[in-house]
Structure formats: structure tokens, C-alpha cells
Amino acid sequence: MIGPIVGVLFDGFAYGMLLFLLSVGLSVTLGLMNFVNLAHCGFAMLGGYVTVTLMNDLHWPFFATLPVAFLAAAAASVVLERALYRRLYRASDLDQVLLTIGIAFISVAVAAYYFGTTQQPIEMPPYLRGSTTLLGVNFASYRLFLVGVALVVTLLLIAGLEYTRFGAQVRAAVDNQRMARGMGINVDATFAATFALGSGLAGLGGALAIEIVGLDPVFAFTYLVYVLIVVSVGGLGSIAGSFAAATLIGISDIAGKYYVPELGAFLIYLVMVAVLMWRPAGLFGRR
Amino acid sequence: MIPQSGNRFSDKIMRRQDAMANTAGAAKPQLYLRSLSRWRPIEIAFWLATLLPFVLFPDYLSLASQIAIAALFALSLDLILGYAGIVSLGHAAFFGIGAYTAGLFSKFVWGELFSGMLVAAAMAALVGYASSFIIARFRHLTLIMITLGLGLLLHEAANSANWLTGGSDGLQGVQAWPLLGLFKFDLYGTTAYAYSLAVLFFVFLAARRLINSPFGLSLRGIRENWMRMPAIGAASRAHIRKIYTISAAIAGIAGALIAQTTKTVSLEALSFERSADVLVMLVLGGAGRLYGGLIGALIFLVARDRFSGIAPQFWYFWIGIMLVAVVIFLPNGILGGLSNILSRRNRS
Amino acid sequence: MSAPALSTRGLAKSFGSLVVAKDIEINLPKGVRYALIGPNGAGKTTLINLMTGMLAPNQGKIFLGDEDITELEPQQRVRRGLARTFQINTLFPGLNALEAVTLAVCERRGISGQFWQNISVHREAIEEAYEILVRLRLGESCYQPTRELPYGRQRLLEIALALATRPKVLLLDEPAAGVPQEESGDIFEAVEDLSQDITLLFIEHDMHVVFRFASHIIVMVGGAIFTAGSPAEIAADPRVREVYLGTRSHG
Numbered sequence: 114m115i116g117p118i119v120g121v122l123f124d125g126f127a128y129g130m131l132l133f134l135l136s137v138g139l140s141v142t143l144g145l146m147n148f149v150n151l152a153h154c155g156f157a158m159l160g161g162y163v164t165v166t167l168m169n170d171l172h173w174p175f176f177a178t179l180p181v182a183f184l185a186a187a188a189a190s191v192v193l194e195r196a197l198y199r200r201l202y203r204a205s206d207l208d209q210v211l212l213t214i215g216i217a218f219i220s221v222a223v224a225a226y227y228f229g230t231t232q233q234p235i236e237m238p239p240y241l242r243g244s245t246t247l248l249g250v251n252f253a254s255y256r257l258f259l260v261g262v263a264l265v266v267t268l269l270l271i272a273g274l275e276y277t278r279f280g281a282q283v284r285a286a287v288d289n290q291r292m293a294r295g296m297g298i299n300v301d302a303t304f305a306a307t308f309a310l311g312s313g314l315a316g317l318g319g320a321l322a323i324e325i326v327g328l329d330p331v332f333a334f335t336y337l338v339y340v341l342i343v344v345s346v347g348g349l350g351s352i353a354g355s356f357a358a359a360t361l362i363g364i365s366d367i368a369g370k371y372y373v374p375e376l377g378a379f380l381i382y383l384v385m386v387a388v389l390m391w392r393p394a395g396l397f398g399r400r
Numbered sequence: 401m402i403p404q405s406g407n408r409f410s411d412k413i414m415r416r417q418d419a420m421a422n423t424a425g426a427a428k429p430q431l432y433l434r435s436l437s438r439w440r441p442i443e444i445a446f447w448l449a450t451l452l453p454f455v456l457f458p459d460y461l462s463l464a465s466q467i468a469i470a471a472l473f474a475l476s477l478d479l480i481l482g483y484a485g486i487v488s489l490g491h492a493a494f495f496g497i498g499a500y501t502a503g504l505f506s507k508f509v510w511g512e513l514f515s516g517m518l519v520a521a522a523m524a525a526l527v528g529y530a531s532s533f534i535i536a537r538f539r540h541l542t543l544i545m546i547t548l549g550l551g552l553l554l555h556e557a558a559n560s561a562n563w564l565t566g567g568s569d570g571l572q573g574v575q576a577w578p579l580l581g582l583f584k585f586d587l588y589g590t591t592a593y594a595y596s597l598a599v600l601f602f603v604f605l606a607a608r609r610l611i612n613s614p615f616g617l618s619l620r621g622i623r624e625n626w627m628r629m630p631a632i633g634a635a636s637r638a639h640i641r642k643i644y645t646i647s648a649a650i651a652g653i654a655g656a657l658i659a660q661t662t663k664t665v666s667l668e669a670l671s672f673e674r675s676a677d678v679l680v681m682l683v684l685g686g687a688g689r690l691y692g693g694l695i696g697a698l699i700f701l702v703a704r705d706r707f708s709g710i711a712p713q714f715w716y717f718w719i720g721i722m723l724v725a726v727v728i729f730l731p732n733g734i735l736g737g738l739s740n741i742l743s744r745r746n747r748s
Numbered sequence: 749m750s751a752p753a754l755s756t757r758g759l760a761k762s763f764g765s766l767v768v769a770k771d772i773e774i775n776l777p778k779g780v781r782y783a784l785i786g787p788n789g790a791g792k793t794t795l796i797n798l799m800t801g802m803l804a805p806n807q808g809k810i811f812l813g814d815e816d817i818t819e820l821e822p823q824q825r826v827r828r829g830l831a832r833t834f835q836i837n838t839l840f841p842g843l844n845a846l847e848a849v850t851l852a853v854c855e856r857r858g859i860s861g862q863f864w865q866n867i868s869v870h871r872e873a874i875e876e877a878y879e880i881l882v883r884l885r886l887g888e889s890c891y892q893p894t895r896e897l898p899y900g901r902q903r904l905l906e907i908a909l910a911l912a913t914r915p916k917v918l919l920l921d922e923p924a925a926g927v928p929q930e931e932s933g934d935i936f937e938a939v940e941d942l943s944q945d946i947t948l949l950f951i952e953h954d955m956h957v958v959f960r961f962a963s964h965i966i967v968m969v970g971g972a973i974f975t976a977g978s979p980a981e982i983a984a985d986p987r988v989r990e991v992y993l994g995t996r997s998h999g
Contacts, residue, residue, distance in 0.1 A: 149541055200728065206540055207487045208727050211683055214676065215723025222717030334672075338552065345545040379556040386549045390534065393542050429846050429878040432891060434868035614854040614870060615863035617843075621851045624840035631800070631838070632852040633826030633913050634860065642861060 119250045121371050122364060127256035129363020130263030131325055134318030136340040136347075137270065137355045138311020144287045144350015146202055146304050151213040152193075153315055154337040155220035156186040160316025161328040162224060165233045175238050179320055186316020187309040194308050199301075217333050224330035233328045241324075255324050262321065266314065270352055283307055287350045339366075342385045347395050354397025437612035446691070450597055454590070460705075462589035467701045468596035469657045474682045474693025475600075475607055476650035481679075482688030483611065483619040484643050485626060486535065487544055489675055490551020494524040494648040496670030498655025500558065500565060503574040503665040511575035513595070513660055520656035521649040528648020532641040539626070548672070555670040570666035574659055585661065592661035599657060603650055608690060610646070619643055623688065680719055683726055686733025695734060751814045753778045753947035754830065754917045759798055759808035768794045769971045772808070776917065782949045783962035787991060791971040792951045793835060796919045800832045801825050812917065827856070829916035833906040835925050835951070841895040845886050845905050848894060849877040852912035877912060884908045884938050900931045904938060911942070918942070920950035924957070936961050959983065967991070 139153040160182035167173040167181060193216065201209050237255060244253045274280035285293040286300045294300050322328070322336070343362055347354030362381050369380035388396065453464040473495055480486040498520040505516045531550055538546055558565045565571055578584045583591040610616050618639050621629055629636045659665045668674060677700070678693075685696025707715055730737045752775040759772040768791045776782055784792050797803040799810055801822040810818045817825050840848045853873045854860040868874070881890045884904045889897060894905065903923060910918055923939060924932035936957055942948070952958050958965060958979070965982045967974040969991055975982070982988055 143541065147540070149544065197724070197728070204727075206544065207481070207683075207687075208731065210487060210489070210544065211679070211723050212727040214679075215720040215727070218716040218720030218723065220720075222714050222720065225711070226714070226717075338548070338672075341545055341548065345542060349541070375560055376556070379553065379560060382549050382553040382556060386546065386553060389538075389542060389546055389549070393538055429890070430868050430871050430874045432846070433850070433874060434866065437866055437868070609866065610863045612866050613863045614851075614860050614865075614867050614873075617847060617851045617854065617867055618860045620843060621840055621848070624842045625838060628838045628840065628909075630802075630822035631826060631832060631834075632855055632909055633823050633831075634851075634855045635823060638861065642863075646863075 117371075121368050123250070123252060124256065125364030125367035126360060127253075127259050127363070128325065128367050129360040130260050131318060131322055132339055132343050132363050133263055133356055133359035134266060134321065135315055135336060136343040136359060137266075137352060138308075138314045139340055140311075140344045140347060140355045141283070141287075141350055141352070142304070142308050142311050143344060145283065145290075145307055147349075148198065148202060149206055149209045149213065150198070151210060151337060151341075152216035152220065152333070153213075153312070154319075154335075154340055155217050155333045156190050156312040157315040157319030157322070157336065158220060158224060158328070158330070158332045159189055160186045160319035161323050161332065162228060162233070162319075163316070164320035164323065165228075165235055165328060168235050169233075175235070175241070179317060182320035183313040183317045186319070187313030190312030191305065191309045194305055198308075217337065220333050221330045224333075228330070230330055233323065235323055237324055259321055259325070262317075266317075267352070267356060274352065279303070279306070339381075342381060345395055346385055346388045348392075348398030349395065351395070351397035354395055357396055437608075443691075446694075447601065450601075453593065458588065458590075461593040463701065463705055465589050465592040465596045465661055467697050468593065468600045469654050469661070470678070470681060470701055471694040471697040472596075472600045472603060472657065473651055473654040473678050474685070474697050475604065475690070476647045476654060477678050477682050478687055478690065478693045479607060479610075479619075479643055479647040479650070481682065482692065483616065483623055484640055485623040486547075486640065486644070488547040489544055489672070489679070490547040490549070490554075491647075491651060491678060492670050492672070492674035493551045493554045494528055494651035495655040495658075495674060495678075496554065496558065496665075497524045497527055497648075498652030499659040499665045499669040500571065500655075501652070502656035503571045503659040504564070506575045506660070507571075507573050511577040513576060513579060516660060517599070517653055517656040520659075521652045524652025524655070525645050525649035528652075529641070529645040532644035532648075535644050536637040536640040548675075551670070551672065551675055555667065555672070558670055559667055565665075565667075568667055570664050571659075572664065574663045574665065576660045576663060585663075589661075596657050596661060599653065603653060604690070604694075607650070611690060615639065615642070680723060683733055684722065686735035686737075689733070689735045692733050692735050699734070751811070752776055753813060754799065754949075755811045756799065757809040757811070759795075759805050759810065761794065761798055761803060761805050767971050769798060769805070772798075772973055774966060774973065774976075776947050776949060778947055779944050780947060781961060781963045782947075783958040783965045784949055784951045784968060785953070785955075785958060785965060786968035786974065790968040792968055793921055794971070795968070796832055796921050796949075796951070799919065800830060826913050826915075829914070830919070831910040831913045831915035831917070832919040833910050833921055833923060835921040837899075837902050837906060839894045839902060839905055839909070842893060844893050845881055845890040845897070845901075845908065846874075846877060848905065849880055849890075849908050849912045850874055852909050853877045853880075856913050880908050880911050883941070884911075885934075900927050900935070903927055903935055907935075907938065915946060917947045917949070920948065922951050922953070924952070924954070929954070932957065 135154065135157050139150060142148060142150060163182045163185045164178040167178040168175060197212060201212055241255045241258055244251050245257070274284060282293070282298045282303050285296065285298055286303050290300055319332070339362065343355055343358045346362065347358030362384065365384050366378070366381045369376055392398065453461055457464070477488065477491050480488060501523040502516045502520040505519050534546055535543065559567055576585055579591050579595050585591045618634060621634065622636055622639060626636065655669060658669065681696035681700045682693045683696070684700060685694065686692035704715060726733060754776045756772050756774050759769055761769040772795060784795070786792055794803065798805050801820060805818070809816055812825065812828055812830050815828065817828065817830070843851070850867070850873060853876050854870065857873055859870060859873065878887065878890070881887050884907060886901060886904055886908060889901055894902065897905065907920070907923060920939065924935045927935060932954065939948070939950070940961055962979060964976070965979055966976045967982065967988055974991065975985060975988065
């Protein structure tokens with residue numbers, strides 16, 4: 114009886130960690146600039162396709178593709194940020210929503226053009242394929258690996274925000290942009306760097322997601338919904354919030370699909386609406 | 401010849417400005433406000449032109465009917481987005497509620513059109529009123545997320561309630577009695593277009609009236625400066641609840657039309673794509689201008705029909721390009737761009 | 749003796765460790781014209797925000813006449829007769845002045861929820877709005893969109909919007925802010941023409957204007973009331989001079 118429950122909890126947690134990687138960047142950029150970037154998962158998708166291409170066409174090992182996925186998404190985001198996003202930092206929510214939905218549509222179409230609409234297969238290295246059995250519960254190696262990566266990223270992010278100069282600038286800017294500017298922090302540059310970092314993490318998440326949820330061109334929208342849920346439930350600009358919300362949503366989703374499959378995705382939407390009604394700024398939000 | 405017509409043109413503008421100065425400059429503010437809501441010739445021409453498809457494009461009446469329905473749906477979104485500044489990513493919820501209500505009503509009660517439509521509108525209004533208490537509390541991202549979340553929630557609920565809605569197979573067995581007991585819904589869509597167009601026109605009249613009422617003025621106030629409204633003693637939340645309910649009812653009517661004219665309801669009526677499409681139509685045409693949604697629906701659906709040969713994902717490529725272009729170059733949509741050009745020309 | 753038009757008891761507010769208002773006690777008798785002065789950052793605008801409900805105080809009470817309005821929302825305070833203007837124009841850029849003031853009048857008259865009749869049916873509301881505009885010398889330009897109005901007229905429109913709520917107490921936050929000195933007199937003359945029934949409190953930096961138009965002056969420093977008195981008393985007070993010249997040895 115315990116076995117399946119632990120198994121579901123573990124799968125849910127692993128899935129939550131994937132959502133965390135996908136969403137943490139959006140949370141920070143939203144908290145920083147209040148910029149509603151609905152194209153965020155387009156960057157994740159880009160990371161995914163980079164990994165697929167490098168592995169299947171150029172026969173790179175899986176691990177070697179991960180940094181490239183990160184860098185490609187980060188680089189693409191910098192280009193878009195400089196070319197388009199920057200013009201809209203002071204624009205209305207609606208304009209931001211429209212522009213970034215437009216970019217998401219374009220990314221979907223471009224992906225379909227180059228890669229077709231089918232799921233992209235990749236083959237994991239053997240040591241990530243098996244599973245470990247502990248106390249009668251089956252832990253898939255890949256999910257363990259995923260949890261490990263997410264925890265390392267979380268620790269690096271928290272440490273980076275707490276202990277580096279750049280982290281202090283980001284915190285100051287999230288806290289009070291005007292005061293940060295007054296203190297001579299270059300908020301725009303800080304934002305651009307944070308944006309690149311966040312998109313890079315999404316790219317990494319996209320690459321890591323292939324094995325769990327597959328990769329096709331509608332990824333940019335399917336996971337956008339999950340990511341937005343995580344961000345709004347967790348609270349803007351809060352890493353701990355995103356972590357908690359991603360765990361909550363990941364476990365609710367997997368448990369819901371396992372125990373009450375007829376509800377489908379109903380459960381997580383319900384969780385989101387309930388949390389937002391209770392705390393409009395999210396679990397860890399400050400406003 | 402040419403200079404003469406040029407003169408006539410500028411004469412006309414001069415006369416118009418004189419007329420405005422007369423009503424405006426003198427102490428007749430009441431007449432001035434009334435003149436703002438007067439029917440302009442171009443509007444009358446527009447509505448007359450909606451009759452052209454019966455004569456010119458008899459093969460495209462089904463499409464014309466789709467356009468009229470989409471225009472009605474876009475009009476409902478315009479009321480909350482263009483006039484009250486509420487960004488909704490889940491407006492299909494009310495469209496879908498209207499469609500399913502009308503479909504089920506025709507299946508289990510009778511196929512009479514107007515009663516079905518009214519029940520659908522009432523149902524959508526009821527849900528809209530209930531959710532408006534949530535909507536009025538939030539702004540910005542939280543609001544976008546709540547509207548998106550409620551829309552998705554409803555989509556999933558309809559998907560799960562297979563026994564009632566037919567789930568992903570769609571609702572079968574929708575019936576529609578002949579319009580006014582006389583005109584059957586034919587294959588060419590003649591009746592469908594006549595019916596949709598008539599409903600669109602009457603709802604448009606009501607919306608036009610609403611926009612030019614004191615309530616409409618308050619909505620424009622909320623859009624122009626939401627923060628200032630409390631400082632003039634305005635009950636903004638009550639206004640938002642009211643317009644949200646009205647908008648939901650209109651979206652419900654649009655949904656009822658789609659159910660009655662196509663005799664089926666699919667889950668697509670509640671989908672995120674439908675919410676996104678209607679937003680695109682409205683923004684393309686120009687939000688906050690009554691005709692924006694109508695023009696946007698026309699252009700959007702005609703273009704989609706023309707490009708129906710290409711796969712849907714590439715269609716979305718052009719939508720994406722269009723959205724980016726509208727935001728960067730045409731912030732007020734096509735109608736906004738046109739009126740800018742006109743006013744610039746008038747001034748020079 | 750009747751209650752003051754507006755009063756506060758022990759009003760206090762802080763953001764974290766930053767105290768922006770401490771133990772503020774003021775009484776505005778009916779029909780007076782008070783000036784609120786003090787150096788930048790003294791908490792003058794914060795005080796207006798607290799009194800109008802745009803900020804919630806940490807402590808203290810606010811009374812409009814006899815009524816405790818501390819817990820009321822901003823729009824409820826406006827309905828009870830407490831209106832304000834903003835230091836930075838907070839207008840409706842796309843509406844013209846006639847529409848904006850008519851909007852405010854309709855809200856006050858309780859007809860703003862009416863959606864089935866054309867606005868021009870409400871002649872009295874429109875005429876009332878137009879009268880307010882004419883009184884503030886905006887009659888000529890009331891058909892121009894607000895965003896196209898010259899800056900000085902926008903400042904007047906700020907006041908017109910507040911008047912449309914028929915205030916008993918009107919708080920003006922630097923009504924002539926940003927207006928060239930030669931025009932600021934016009935704005936204050938418009939203010940002076942207001943009905944004597946309206947209790948006024950205005951923030952202003954120009955001492956000539958203050959001494960000319962105020963019947964009473966409150967001086968704020970560092971979030972607290974520093975002193976208060978008639979213009980003559982304030983002018984004679986050496987401590988006020990020190991505050992403004994920054995030669996005070998402490999605080």
C-alpha cells in the first residue's frame with residue numbers, strides 16, 4: 114500500500130522539479146520587470162530541439178548537449194529582449210501578452226516547419242535508463258537524475274542570489290526598482306542578464322523534459338499553462354515560492370492522473386484558482 | 401476637375417469643423433454629447449454592406465455566418481477589454497457555456513431558436529456574474545491567470561462530463577427549428593447567415609447604446625485611469641461586475657448561435673485557442689471601438705479561409721507575425737491606424 | 749461647538765523602519781483655508797494619502813465631521829465629501845474635460861450604472877459639469893481630449909474633477925505644481941473663488957502664494973507636525989525659517 118503512494122509522490126516530485134526548472138526564470142523576470150512573457154516556453158522548446166538535433170544528427174552524448182541547450186536559449190532570449198521586449202517594459206499587460214503570444218505562435222510554427230509535428234525520439238545513455246528499487250519502491254534512474262539536477266540548480270540559484278554581488282543587485286531591483294536605480298544599480302542590464310539566465314534555465318528544462326513528456330511543436334503552449342500556474346501560485350520573483358508551487362502542482366497532477374484519471378487536468382486548475390483566491394499574490398508573494 | 405474636387409473635400413471638412421464649433425463652442429454641451437453618438441454615414445454603409453454576401457457571395461454564406469458569430473463574440477470581449485481594460489485569456493468559457501446550454505436545451509426541451517438563445521444568455525450571464533466577484537478583485541497577471549484558469553477548468557469539466565457533453569466527440573443531436581417557423585437551415589447557410597446577422601445587429605445596437613450611456617462613460621473612465629476612479633467616488637468594482645456579466649451574456653448568445661447554426665457543439669468552443677483567436681481578432685481590428693471586433697473577425701476569418709490550404713500550424717505563424725506587428729506598429733489596431741491617418745490628413 | 753470638518757487623532761504610518769507619519773493631530777474647522785507646508789520628504793503627500801484612504805495608517809483615527817472614516821475605502825470617503833487632487837496629473841487622457849467631469853458628476857448622482865439611455869438624456873448632470881468647467885475657465889477647451897490640453901489647464905481639470913464630487917473638504921496636493929509662476933496665480937485665484945463652505949487644505953511651496961491665500965498654516969517636518977498658526981505667526985517664527993534654510997542643528 115505504501116509502495117504505490119511513495120512511487121506516486123516521487124514521480125510527482127520529479128515532475129515538479131521539471132516544472133520548477135521550466136518556470137523559475139519566468140518567475141524572476143516577472144518579479145523584476147512585471148513583464149508577462151508568454152513566450153517563455155518557446156525558449157524551453159528551443160533547448161529541447163537543440164538537444165534533439167545534436168544527439169540525433171551529430172551524435173553528441175546527452176550530457177554534452179545540455180550546456181548547449183542552455184546557451185542557445187539564453188542567446189535567443191537576449192536577441193529578442195534587445196530587439197522587441199525592451200520596447201514594452203512600460204506598456205500595458207495587454208500589449209505584453211499579445212507580443213509574447215505572437216512570438217510563441219511563431220516559435221510553434223517554426224518548430225513544426227523544421228522538425229515536423231511528430232514527437233521527437235531521443236535515446237538516453239544506458240546509465241539513465243534503468244531504475245533502482247529501494248524498499249520495494251521503483252525509482253527510475255532518469256527521474257532521480259532530474260531531481261538531482263533541479264536541486265543543484267536551486268542551491269546554485271539561492272546561493273548566487275544570497276552571496277554574489279549580482280544576486281544582491283537582482284534582489285534590490287525586485288524589491289524596489291526605483292530605489293535600486295537611485296543607488297546606481299543598472300536595472301536594465303541586471304534585467305537583461307536575469308532574463309538570459311532564466312531563459313537558459315528554461316532551455317535546460319526543455320532538454321531535460323524530452324524524456325519525461327516528449328517534445329513536439331505545441332510544447333510552447335502545453336507547458337506554458339503549467340509554468341504560469343507554478344509562477345502565479347508560487348508568487349512572482351520568489352525562488353522558494355516557485356519551488357514549493359512546482360512541487361505542489363507536480364504532485365497534484367501526477368496523483369490526480371493516477372488516482373482520479375477521469376478528472377484529467379481539472380485538479381491542478383482547481384488548485385491554482387483556489388490558491389489565488391486565498392492568496393492573490395501567490396504562496397510566497399509579497400503583494 | 402481635380403483641384404475642384406479637392407476644394408470640395410476641404411470645404412466639407414471646414415463645414416464639419418464649423419458645425420462642431422457651433423455645437424461645441426456655444427454652451428450646448430448636451431447637444432455635443434448627443435452628436436458623439438449620432439449614426440455616421442460610414443456606419444450605415446457598413447451595415448448595408450453586410451447584406452452583400454446574399455447577392456455577391458452566395459457560396460460563402462456559411463463562412464459569412466461564422467464571421468457574424470465571431471464578430472459577436474469579439475464584441476463581447478471588446479466590452480470588457482476595450483472599454484473596461486480587463487484582459488481575459490479565458491473568454492471562451494462563456495462562449496462554450498452558451499453553446500452547450502443552447503445545444504442541450506434543444507436536445508432536451510425543444511429546438512425553438514430564440515428561447516434557446518435566451519436560456520443560453522441567461523446561463524452565461526449567471527456564471528459570468530458569479531465569477532465577476534473574483535474578476536473584480538484582481539488586476540494584472542493574477543487577473544490573466546484567473547481568467548485563463550477558469551477557462552481551462554471549464555474545458556476540463558466539459559471534457560470529463562462525457563455523459564452530458566459528449567466529451568471530445570462533441571455534443572450530438574442538437575436540433576434547430578426553422579427560423580420564425582418559416583425558414584429551414586439550408587446547406588448554403590442562407591438562413592444561418594440571416595439569423596446570425598440579425599442577432600449580431602440587434603446586440604450591436606444594444607452595445608452601442610450602452611457605450612454611449614453614463615455607464616459606458618464610467619467604463620471608459622476605468623480604462624483611461626483605473627487609479628483615478630476611486631478619487632472621484634466611483635464604484636469601479638460594481639461597474640466591472642456589471643459589464644463582465646453583460647459581456648458573458650453576449651458571449652453566451654454567440655455560443656448559442658454556433659450551436660444552433662452548426663447543429664453540434666465541440667469541446668473547441670471552450671478551448672484556449674478560441675479565447676486566443678477572439679483576442680487576436682479584436683486586437684487586430686482595434687479594441688475599444690465597437691467596430692474593431694467586427695472588422696477583426698472579418699479579416700481574420702477571411703484570411704483563414706483563403707489560407708485553409710496550408711497546415712494550421714503555419715497559419716499560426718502568420719498570426720504570430722501579425723500580433724508582433726500590431727503591437728509594435730499599430731497599437732490601436734487597424735481602425736486605430738486608419739483614424740490616425742485620417743486625422744493627420746484632416747489637420748494638414 | 750460643532751465638530752471640525754476634518755480631524756485626525758494620533759495618525760501614524762511607517763514603511764519598515766522608515767517613519768513617514770507620526771502622531772499627527774490636526775483639526776480643520778469648517779470653511780477655513782489651510783496651507784500645509786514643509787521641506788521635501790516631510791510627509792505632506794503621505795498625510796493626504798492617509799486621510800483619503802489611499803494608504804492605510806498603522807495607528808490613529810480619521811474623522812470627517814463626527815464620523816469615523818478610518819476604515820472606509822477611498823471612494824466611500826469621496827461620497828461622504830472628502831475629495832482630493834493629485835500633485836502629478838492623474839486624469840483620463842482619452843476623455844475630454846466635459847466627459848471627465850460629467851463622469852464624476854454621474855458617479856456622485858448615482859446614475860453611473862445606468863446603461864440603457866444615452867448620456868445626453870441626463871441634461872442636469874451635463875449642465876452641472878459644464879458649469880464647473882466654466883467656473884474654472886475651462887468652458888472653451890472642454891471638448892479637447894485631456895491629453896491635448898495645455899499643462900496649466902490640466903491642473904485646473906484636476907480641481908474640476910474634485911469639485912464634481914461636491915466635497916465638504918478638499919485636499920489640494922500642490923495644485924500649481926509645474927506651472928510657471930506667472931500662471932500659478934490663475935490657479936490659486938480659481939481656488940480662491942471656490943465656495944466658502946468648502947474646507948480647504950493645500951500643499952504649496954511658494955511662500956508668496958501661501959501667505960496670500962491661506963488663513964492658517966501647518967508646518968510638517970520629518971513626518972510630524974512641527975508647528976501651526978496664522979500666517980503672521982508662522983512668518984514670525986524663527987524655527988520655521990531655520991527648517992527651510994536647513995540650519996537647524998538637530999533632527
